Amino acid sequence: MSAYPILDQKDTRSGFGAGLLELGRNNPNVVGLCADLTGSLKMDAFQKEFPERFFQVGIAEANMMGIAAGLTIGGKIPFTGTFANFSTGRVYDQIRQSIAYAGKNVKICASHAGLTLGEDGATHQILEDIGLMRMLPGMTVIVPCDYNQTRQATIAIAAHEGPVYLRFGRPKWPVFIPNEMKFQIGKAQRLIEGSDVSIFACGHLVWRALIAAKELQKEGVNAEVINVHTIKPLDADAVLASVSKTECVVSCEEHNRYGGLGDTIAQLLATRLPTPQEYVAVNDSFGESGTPDQLLKKYGLDVPDIVAAAHRAIQRK
Amino acid sequence: MPLTSTVATASETSIAELQRIASQVRRDIVRQVHGCQSGHPGGSLGCADFFTALYFNVLRHDPKNWDMDGRGQDLFFLSNGHISPVWYSVLARSGYFPVKELATFRKLNSRLQGHPTTHDGLPGVRMASGSLGQGLSVAIGAALAKKLNADDKLVFSLHGDGEMQEGQIWEAAMYAAANKVDNLISTVDYNGRQIDGDVDDVLPLWDLKAKWLAFGWDVLETNGNDMAALLGALAEAKHRTGRGKPVMILMRTEMGQGVDFMMNSHAWHGIAPNDEQLAKALSQLEETLGDY
Numbered sequence: 001m002s003a004y005p006i007l008d009q010k011d012t013r014s015g016f017g018a019g020l021l022e023l024g025r026n027n028p029n030v031v032g033l034c035a036d037l038t039g040s041l042k043m044d045a046f047q048k049e050f051p052e053r054f055f056q057v058g059i060a061e062a063n064m065m066g067i068a069a070g071l072t073i074g075g076k077i078p079f080t081g082t083f084a085n086f087s088t089g090r091v092y093d094q095i096r097q098s099i100a101y102a103g104k105n106v107k108i109c110a111s112h113a114g115l116t117l118g119e120d121g122a123t124h125q126i127l128e129d130i131g132l133m134r135m136l137p138g139m140t141v142i143v144p145c146d147y148n149q150t151r152q153a154t155i156a157i158a159a160h161e162g163p164v165y166l167r168f169g170r171p172k173w174p175v176f177i178p179n180e181m182k183f184q185i186g187k188a189q190r191l192i193e194g195s196d197v198s199i200f201a202c203g204h205l206v207w208r209a210l211i212a213a214k215e216l217q218k219e220g221v222n223a224e225v226i227n228v229h230t231i232k233p234l235d236a237d238a239v240l241a242s243v244s245k246t247e248c249v250v251s252c253e254e255h256n257r258y259g260g261l262g263d264t265i266a267q268l269l270a271t272r273l274p275t276p277q278e279y280v281a282v283n284d285s286f287g288e289s290g291t292p293d294q295l296l297k298k299y300g301l302d303v304p305d306i307v308a309a310a311h312r313a314i315q316r317k
Numbered sequence: 318m319p320l321t322s323t324v325a326t327a328s329e330t331s332i333a334e335l336q337r338i339a340s341q342v343r344r345d346i347v348r349q350v351h352g353c354q355s356g357h358p359g360g361s362l363g364c365a366d367f368f369t370a371l372y373f374n375v376l377r378h379d380p381k382n383w384d385m386d387g388r389g390q391d392l393f394f395l396s397n398g399h400i401s402p403v404w405y406s407v408l409a410r411s412g413y414f415p416v417k418e419l420a421t422f423r424k425l426n427s428r429l430q431g432h433p434t435t436h437d438g439l440p441g442v443r444m445a446s447g448s449l450g451q452g453l454s455v456a457i458g459a460a461l462a463k464k465l466n467a468d469d470k471l472v473f474s475l476h477g478d479g480e481m482q483e484g485q486i487w488e489a490a491m492y493a494a495a496n497k498v499d500n501l502i503s504t505v506d507y508n509g510r511q512i513d514g515d516v517d518d519v520l521p522l523w524d525l526k527a528k529w530l531a532f533g534w535d536v537l538e539t540n541g542n543d544m545a546a547l548l549g550a551l552a553e554a555k556h557r558t559g560r561g562k563p564v565m566i567l568m569r570t571e572m573g574q575g576v577d578f579m580m581n582s583h584a585w586h587g588i589a590p591n592d593e594q595l596a597k598a599l600s601q602l603e604e605t606l607g608d609y
Contacts, residue, residue: 073458074462103436
């Protein structure tokens with residue numbers, strides 16, 4: 001897509017690491033916690049520069065969430081780091097009671113989300129975390145799409161009062177969001193304007209959606225691509241404005257089809273503007289070992305899947 | 318060696334005064350639980366002396382100027398949130414909120430939820446608790462924040478002995494010792510009972526003191542229903558802060574202490590007295606500060 005040239009190939013987790021380091025330099029209340037994955041989460045630069053504000057908790061994620069909640073009492077802004085599976089499902093009750101219900105200003109930062117974690121396989125490839133987190137009252141859920149946006153989002157959530165779940169990933173991925181494109185929590189970004197179908201995507205699949213739109217254009221279909229980086233609160237105005245025009249929807253996410261971005265959009269549309277919708281999501285299964293590209297293909301999250309879903313959606317208008 | 322031998326303890330008159338307050342706190346507990354016909358009187362009664370000692374003698378706190386951060390003040394976290402009636406009583410009696418609000422315990426639209434929460438802005442409560450095993454981690458976090466803020470005040474926490482069965486407690490125990498969180502005084506309400514029966518029957522803790530020592534804590538033992546001993550232990554615990562180790566007080570209590578028919582059993586862990594039982598309980602507890 002000529003409008004979005006590939007600027008670089010970088011992992012989104014490195015965007016988190018870069019953002020956290022910037023925060024450390026600009027906000028003395030920002031503290032980091034990690035459960036024995038400092039290198040994987042790219043928190044090592046923060047740890048090195050601010051050792052007194054970094055807490056290595058060991059392989060004890062429940063304790064990490066509780067300590068983070070306690071650190072807010074006294075004005076700290078804790079950023080916890082571990083894999084998405086261990087950031088959510090493993091510690092759901094700790095997040096529910098000590099962070100969400102208690103209204104604590106903790107930033108739960110989760111790497112290695114989804115299938116693109118790759119070879120480690122299904123134990124680590126959580127596909128349910130968006131749903132888990134979005135069900136918690138008061139939780140903000142953000143899934144940035146590339147390195148630049150993950151850096152921006154990391155910085156933005158420090159200024160947001162309240163618990164946040166920030167989801168990112170492991171593999172190197174195209175960097176295409178220009179630095180001058182501002183990130184705002186809760187404000188979806190229309191990356192391509194179109195009139196035939198609205199493609200809503202988050203995370204790694206935004207890049208896939210851009211490629212799919214290019215393919216669709218060759219076939220005479222003008223797809224609108226919207227980056228819904230904030231799943232909760234959903235930018236209802238942006239979704240409704242696009243759908244009013246296109247009258248059909250494709251949702252794309254690296255997540256189970258239950259509980260994620262697709263359901264979030266469907267829930268809005270069911271109550272406000274019933275619209276044909278097709279899901280590009282994992283079909284209620286666990287993942288497996290493989291390369292990110294192999295897995296996206298096998299589990300139906302690749303460019304041809306988005307193109308086919310767009311055609312199905314258009315036919316249902 | 319008696320714990321009271323190493324530090325000055327409270328005078329006889331202040332012990333008598335604290336005992337008078339504790340009697341009223343016990344009345345508040347049974348009346349709250351009776352008022353809504355639900356709640357947990359047993360553990361609350363057992364810990365009435367501890368809470369009274371803490372809130373009326375030990376804590377350096379300013380109930381009238383409460384805020385969430387609590388900078389420059391000692392902080393307390395209740396991890397076994399089900400004994401909320403005793404906490405609500407001492408919070409109200411020490412000035413955090415009006416005593417008459419105790420009448421709303423567990424009722425619709427009350428700030429006094431069945432288990433404590435920050436959700437409704439109740440002064441004195443800094444963390445939601447009820448799901449067990451989480452409070453020690455939170456207390457550690459608050460203690461770390463105090464260190465970062467160069468705040469020399471202390472963090473206290475209370476836990477049930479049944480709660481020691483939760484794995485997160487031991488994650489937190491390991492962390493606090495390894496990281497020298499020595500501005501933290503935790504206490505276990507060691508009453509030997511939990512909902513399904515005696516702790517020894519449900520899942521024995523075996524040598525709890527040896528466990529905490531093995532995890533690197535400084536461990537004290539006391540009788541939590543003997544005000545003089547309790548004050549001595551708390552003073553000694555404060556004396557031992559700042560020495561590179563978190564401090565644990567294993568506090569032996571009797572569930573239901575102060576109401577004869579609620580003692581020596583786990584039966585009153587989580588049930589409410591009827592009108593007749595309430596009258597009998599109150600007849601054993603002197604009204605010293607005026608009922609709400």
